Amino acid sequence: MSTDIKKLYGVGTVRAAAYARLGIETVEDLLAHYPRGYEDRGDVRLLSEFEEGKKTSHILVIGTEPKSTRIRGRLSLLKFRAYDESGICEITFFNQEFLRNTFVIGESFRFYGKVETKGGRYSMTSPAYEPIHEGKELPPLLPVYPLTEGLSQKQLAKDMKSAMVLAACWEEEDPLPEEIRRKHRLCPLAYARRNIHLPESFQALATAKKRLIFDEFFTFSLGLSLVGSKTTRAAAPACRRGDIAPLLDQLPYALTGAQQRVIEDIRRDMAKPIAMNRLVVGDVGSGKTVCAAAAILIAVQNGYQAALMAPTEILARQHYADLSALFKPLGISCELLVGALSSAEKKRIHSGLCAEDPTNRIQVVIGTQALLSEGVTFSSPGLMVADEQHRFGVHQRATLAEKNHLSHTLVMSATPIPRSLALSLYGNLEVSNIDEMPPGRQKVDTFVVNEDYRQRLNGFILKQVSEGGQVYVVCPSVETTEEEEADLTLDEIDGEGRLCRKLPLKSAVSYAEQLQTQFPSLSISFLHGKLKPKEKDVIMQRFVSGETDVLVSTTVIEVGVNVPNACLMIVENAERFGLSQLHQLRGRVGRGKRKSYCVLVSEATGDSEKSHDRLQIMRSCYDGYTIAEKDLQMRGPGDFLRNGSGGALRQSGGVRFRLAELCDDSELFQIASEEAKSLITADPSLSASPGLMAQVCQMFSLEEGTLN
Numbered sequence: 001m002s003t004d005i006k007k008l009y010g011v012g013t014v015r016a017a018a019y020a021r022l023g024i025e026t027v028e029d030l031l032a033h034y035p036r037g038y039e040d041r042g043d044v045r046l047l048s049e050f051e052e053g054k055k056t057s058h059i060l061v062i063g064t065e066p067k068s069t070r071i072r073g074r075l076s077l078l079k080f081r082a083y084d085e086s087g088i089c090e091i092t093f094f095n096q097e098f099l100r101n102t103f104v105i106g107e108s109f110r111f112y113g114k115v116e117t118k119g120g121r122y123s124m125t126s127p128a129y130e131p132i133h134e135g136k137e138l139p140p141l142l143p144v145y146p147l148t149e150g151l152s153q154k155q156l157a158k159d160m161k162s163a164m165v166l167a168a169c170w171e172e173e174d175p176l177p178e179e180i181r182r183k184h185r186l187c188p189l190a191y192a193r194r195n196i197h198l199p200e201s202f203q204a205l206a207t208a209k210k211r212l213i214f215d216e217f218f219t220f221s222l223g224l225s226l227v228g229s230k231t232t233r234a235a236a237p238a239c240r241r242g243d244i245a246p247l248l249d250q251l252p253y254a255l256t257g258a259q260q261r262v263i264e265d266i267r268r269d270m271a272k273p274i275a276m277n278r279l280v281v282g283d284v285g286s287g288k289t290v291c292a293a294a295a296i297l298i299a300v301q302n303g304y305q306a307a308l309m310a311p312t313e314i315l316a317r318q319h320y321a322d323l324s325a326l327f328k329p330l331g332i333s334c335e336l337l338v339g340a341l342s343s344a345e346k347k348r349i350h351s352g353l354c355a356e357d358p359t360n361r362i363q364v365v366i367g368t369q370a371l372l373s374e375g376v377t378f379s380s381p382g383l384m385v386a387d388e389q390h391r392f393g394v395h396q397r398a399t400l401a402e403k404n405h406l407s408h409t410l411v412m413s414a415t416p417i418p419r420s421l422a423l424s425l426y427g428n429l430e431v432s433n434i435d436e437m438p439p440g441r442q443k444v445d446t447f448v449v450n451e452d453y454r455q456r457l458n459g460f461i462l463k464q465v466s467e468g469g470q471v472y473v474v475c476p477s478v479e480t481t482e483e484e485e486a487d488l489t490l491d492e493i494d495g496e497g498r499l500c501r502k503l504p505l506k507s508a509v510s511y512a513e514q515l516q517t518q519f520p521s522l523s524i525s526f527l528h529g530k531l532k533p534k535e536k537d538v539i540m541q542r543f544v545s546g547e548t549d550v551l552v553s554t555t556v557i558e559v560g561v562n563v564p565n566a567c568l569m570i571v572e573n574a575e576r577f578g579l580s581q582l583h584q585l586r587g588r589v590g591r592g593k594r595k596s597y598c599v600l601v602s603e604a605t606g607d608s609e610k611s612h613d614r615l616q617i618m619r620s621c622y623d624g625y626t627i628a629e630k631d632l633q634m635r636g637p638g639d640f641l642r643n644g645s646g647g648a649l650r651q652s653g654g655v656r657f658r659l660a661e662l663c664d665d666s667e668l669f670q671i672a673s674e675e676a677k678s679l680i681t682a683d684p685s686l687s688a689s690p691g692l693m694a695q696v697c698q699m700f701s702l703e704e705g706t707l708n
């Protein structure tokens, strides 16, 4: 299975390089490159049943001989007509004259693409086509893979087929114990692997998906149990002095009981000569920053340096402004290190960080991933703090761990993880919860509405802005390129193999435009994931400074930005979001004196009725933990595994999930983690299951043998 991808027929150095960009080096890697969606070609329609702007599947008989015409020298057109009982369709291909002999009069093909109508005639341009042969059924679902430059769907699908043929002759053993497989009605691994790529039916796809997700949960749980019992702690400087009174004296408020407890936890950890590895989880606005400040002060008082890393420049700047105001009066040197600095500035900070002489040494540095760049070395590292750390990629987390292997680590996250999950997830990481809000926080009134309220909602936006407030509008991100577009995504197929179609999404782009036309007097800006970090920061900064009234965005704003003047949060297609995610979004408003509101817009129709009910929880519930528990019950762990806002769990060691990210099945997770626990109890080092051990090592990127 670990055969080099280049051994596949037709894969040369160029294509292998493209595969490498996707992290695919072996045939096994390729087989684990799952489709991101499927084209529903089995849903064959009459021409008259086409849908505007949507790709549909049609079985048509070729009616005329293909004719090619040459226009403008280089361009050639191949045109012919094909028909079904409902009409005639003109089909056009560009520069594919060689297809002339493919389409023979009287033969049938399954065409797949967008149908257009002009003057009562149907037409299709460059549709996908498959010949129909008597007695041979065409596959109902065609995989759509994530691609990279230099790799097309066609090539990938072809290579995948050869990989599957190879895999079939290896006849690998199914590493999952037969007993577990039968007990939970899971299909054999070979069946699952075949059907995730080329499903025989919706049902087969659902079965395959269930097995593969189970495996991920199972392997993950096994790994956590194994890693948790093995970790030996690294050494770190013992920070025995810890008088944080000078810091507290400067604060305009008293610490909450929860903050005091967390700081006590940190102080106790840091006093030991073993590296602290602590996660502070606290709801948005619960006051995590001051806990980090206390930890930083403790490191500095003991003669060590401290660094705080934030996921975005704007957040780093905000932290820098807040913390340097606290540290500078105490005579502590504090610098900001972000990518945007001039190279001279960077150099100055780099040399201040590695200065041996304590008088020239920078004691505290706050920054972005720029802190991870090569030039950054600390002469006496004591503490690394990562804020909103689930936002960092696997690679950045690995670099962070490497850079500070001799210091204490504190990570902070706003995503409350349900206790039931946290128990099975954090092997060696200690968790402190800030389970109490600072006093006097206002409650953000929350409403769930449908499209009927659009007019009133618009009026409400106008009212808030005219009173000097600011508004956030969040839309789910919908940016996919035409080429990659899949009709169905894997998460639209439920456990019974049914299709659970999602509602059309309100695109952030069109929403921003629409709003601007409607309210020409408002200053509206638009933030989305495709912007460069610098552009994002500029737009965000304008909102922070009050220059823009309304910020329309995809979920990029979740990270802890503080705009006290923002008083209205509108979430479009709210049913698309996990409750925990919504709770975080809601936490963006109600941070200042203005009475604040959160409006969740969602249509309650058909399949989405359940999710509409789910949203009602937001109206009455304001506690992040309760919301997280409810989310887990209703949607399963998928939200917590995803890389987005809720992806807190991913921080447990650079684990890469492939399918489990899409999984909203908490029962499956529960079953898998229980089975894993009992297997580990029976066989603590998995000596009887080398196949499972290999899977664990692969998932956690560990050398084989490290866990034995």
Ligand code: ADP
Pocket: 253, 254, 255, 256, 259, 282, 283, 284, 285, 286, 287, 288, 289, 290, 414, 438, 439, 560
């Ligand atoms: P988060 O946990 O989201 O990072 P912050 O640390 O940014 O929260 O704190 C949010 C706000 O609450 C800040 O303006 C901070 O000054 C304030 N704050 C923190 N702790 C307290 C407290 N004990 N009492 C009152 N206000 C507090």
Ligand code: MG
Pocket: 288, 289, 387, 560
């Ligand atoms: Mg914060």
